[in-house]
Amino acid sequence: AQKVTQAQTEISVVEKEDVTLDCVYETRDTTYYLFWYKQPPSGELVFLIRRNSFDEQNEISGRYSWNFQKSTSSFNFTITASQVVDSAVYFCALSEYGDTGNQFYFGTGTSLTVIP
Amino acid sequence: GAVVSQHPSWVICKSGTSVKIECRSLDFQATTMFWYRQFPKQSLMLMATSNEGSKATYEQGVEKDKFLINHASLTLSTLTVTSAHPEDSSFYICSASLRADNEQFFGPGTRLTVL
Numbered sequence: 001a002q003k004v005t006q007a008q009t010e011i012s013v014v015e016k017e018d019v020t021l022d023c024v025y026e027t028r029d030t031t032y033y034l035f036w037y038k039q040p041p042s043g044e045l046v047f048l049i050r051r052n053s054f055d056e057q058n059e060i061s062g063r064y065s066w067n068f069q070k071s072t073s074s075f076n077f078t079i080t081a082s083q084v085v086d087s088a089v090y091f092c093a094l095s096e097y098g099d100t101g102n103q104f105y106f107g108t109g110t111s112l113t114v115i116p
Numbered sequence: 117g118a119v120v121s122q123h124p125s126w127v128i129c130k131s132g133t134s135v136k137i138e139c140r141s142l143d144f145q146a147t148t149m150f151w152y153r154q155f156p157k158q159s160l161m162l163m164a165t166s167n168e169g170s171k172a173t174y175e176q177g178v179e180k181d182k183f184l185i186n187h188a189s190l191t192l193s194t195l196t197v198t199s200a201h202p203e204d205s206s207f208y209i210c211s212a213s214l215r216a217d218n219e220q221f222f223g224p225g226t227r228l229t230v231l
Binding site: 033044045047050095103104106108109 | 227
C-alpha cells in the first residue's frame with residue numbers, strides 16, 4: 001500500500017493564481033515526520049518544510065503555507081500568487097522509525113507548471 | 117542545514133562497465149546513509165540503507181551483487197553499479213543522517229547513463 005499519496009500528477013496554473021498540492025499519508029506510528037521537497041529540472045531536492053506529528057499548527061513561510069490535519073492524515077501545501085519559478089515537481093514524504101532506522105517514503109510527486 | 121555532496125554529478129559509461137558514485141557528508145558525521153534511485157518522471161525509491169562499519173540493508177527487489185554499497189567511514193558511502201546495463205540508467209540520490217532516527221539530508225544526485 002502506498003504510504004504517501006499525491007493524487008495530483010500534474011497541475012497547470014496561470015501566474016499569480018493560488019495552487020494547493022494535496023498529500024495524504026498512512027502510518028501506524030504516533031511519532032513521525034512529514035516533509036515537502038521541491039525538485040526543479042536540475043534534479044536536486046530542495047527542502048521546504050519538516051513537521052513532526054505532534055505539531056499540528058499550520059505554517060506560513062512567505063508565499064508558502066502548509067495545512068497539517070491528523071484527523072484526515074493530510075499535509076497539504078499551498079503556494080499563493082504562484083510564479084514561473086515555482087514550476088517543478090513537488091514531493092511529499094513521510095519519515096518513520098523502522099527496524100533499520102529512519103525510513104523515508106516519498107509520494108509520487110506532483111508536477112506543477114506555472115504559465116506566464 | 118547539513119551538506120551532503122555526491123560525485124560525480126553525472127556519468128556516461130558503456131554497457132558492462134562498473135561505475136562508482138560517492139556520497140559525502142561535508143560538515144557532520146553520518147552514521148547512516150541511504151541510497152535512492154529515481155527513474156524519469158517517477159518518485160524516489162529507496163534502494164538500501166547503510167550504517168557505518170556494517171553491511172547495507174537492501175530493499176526488496178534490489179540486487180545486492182549489482183549495487184555494491186560501502187560505508188567505510190562516517191563521512192563517506194559509495195555505491196558501485198557493477199556491470200552496468202542501459203536499464204540501470206537513472207538518477208541516483210544519497211542522503212545522510214546523524215543517527216538512524218534523525219533527519220535525512222539529501223545530496224544533489226548523480227545522473228547515470230549507460231550506453
